Amino acid sequence: MLHWIWAAVFAGLGVFYIFKPGCLCGMPKFRIPDAADRSRIDAVLTRRKEIERIPRYIGLYLSAVSFALAAVAAFTPVQPALLYGILCLEIAIVNAVTYFYLRTAPPKRIAVLAPRSVGSVIPWYWFALAMASALAALTMVSNTAYAISAVVVCVSSLFTIAIAWRLTQLPALLSGDDIATEQLVDDRARRARSSNALVLALVQPFVLCSQVVDGATTDVQLSALYFTLAVFLVYAIWSVYKANAPLPALTAQ
Numbered sequence: 001m002l003h004w005i006w007a008a009v010f011a012g013l014g015v016f017y018i019f020k021p022g023c024l025c026g027m028p029k030f031r032i033p034d035a036a037d038r039s040r041i042d043a044v045l046t047r048r049k050e051i052e053r054i055p056r057y058i059g060l061y062l063s064a065v066s067f068a069l070a071a072v073a074a075f076t077p078v079q080p081a082l083l084y085g086i087l088c089l090e091i092a093i094v095n096a097v098t099y100f101y102l103r104t105a106p107p108k109r110i111a112v113l114a115p116r117s118v119g120s121v122i123p124w125y126w127f128a129l130a131m132a133s134a135l136a137a138l139t140m141v142s143n144t145a146y147a148i149s150a151v152v153v154c155v156s157s158l159f160t161i162a163i164a165w166r167l168t169q170l171p172a173l174l175s176g177d178d179i180a181t182e183q184l185v186d187d188r189a190r191r192a193r194s195s196n197a198l199v200l201a202l203v204q205p206f207v208l209c210s211q212v213v214d215g216a217t218t219d220v221q222l223s224a225l226y227f228t229l230a231v232f233l234v235y236a237i238w239s240v241y242k243a244n245a246p247l248p249a250l251t252a253q
Contacts, residue, residue, distance in 0.1 A: 003073050006080040010070035010087070017063035029243075040181045047175050048185065054101060058094055065090045079145060081211050085152030088204045092160040095197050099163050102170055102193075121168035121191050122198065126235055127161060130201050133231045134158045136224040137205035140212045143221075149208060157204045164197035195239045202232040 069083045134157035140150040170190055174182040206228035213225055 003077075003080060006083065007070045007074035010066045010073055010083070013087075014063045014066035014070060017059045017066060020059065037181075040178055041185060044178060044181045044185045047177065048173060048182075048189075051173065051175065052102065054098065058098060058101075062090065062094055079149060081146050081149035081208060082152065084207065084211075085149045085156060085204075088153055088156040088200075089159070091200060092156045092163065095160060095163045095200070099166055099170075102167075102173075121194055122164070126198065126238075127165060129231050129235070130161045130164075130198055131158065133202055133205050133228045134161065136228050137208050139218075139221050139224040140209060142218070143212055146208070146212050150212075153204050153208045157201045160197055160201035160204070164194045164201060167194035167197055192243065195242070199232075199236060199239060202228070202235055206232045 065087065069087055072078055073080055073083050134154050137150050137154040137157065141147045143150075168190060170193075172183070172186050174186065206225070209221070209225040209228050212221060217225075
């Protein structure tokens, strides 16, 4: 039964990535009551989309991988947790490709002299907790059936954390037409993209740990489950709060 459930999950993700191929690198939503400010932000978002031109095939690749894993889950005895780990690793790789694309593809940038630190985007302690959560997945290695899956998920989570860290340091992407608005959009885009990557890194070890729990689960493994769940939930709440924080007033053009 578990194989069919995971097959449905993988197939659902495959469909999702077909219709939302850019979900891993999408732009945040802006709720602006002022019509003039809304118009300026829409104009900046349009220009930025034209400059970035993130390839659609990035998401379609993940769709193909998801459908392949759905078939394997449905018709083979391969452990679903291992298939989940493989999918996580593929998503981490796609995140890395997206990061390098965003860093090198845009042809036009205007330098921003203000220094940018990782902590100004996501505080450092979230990265520390994320690394601890990733390493917590290794507590499942003692369960032979999940040993390989635990290692794969741990590596994938750590890799995704590294990508989230690098995303916080993306150079500013400004065209120069409306600097104030472009800086606001750039800051929100950087936080949204790095935060999405970190959420992905945190959910991986939690899902793995939740699959391993059974009658033979040790106290250490149960602690790992509760720890990964707590870190994931608290960070998700913090991330949503930051994403919905009021926008500063735009200066006149």
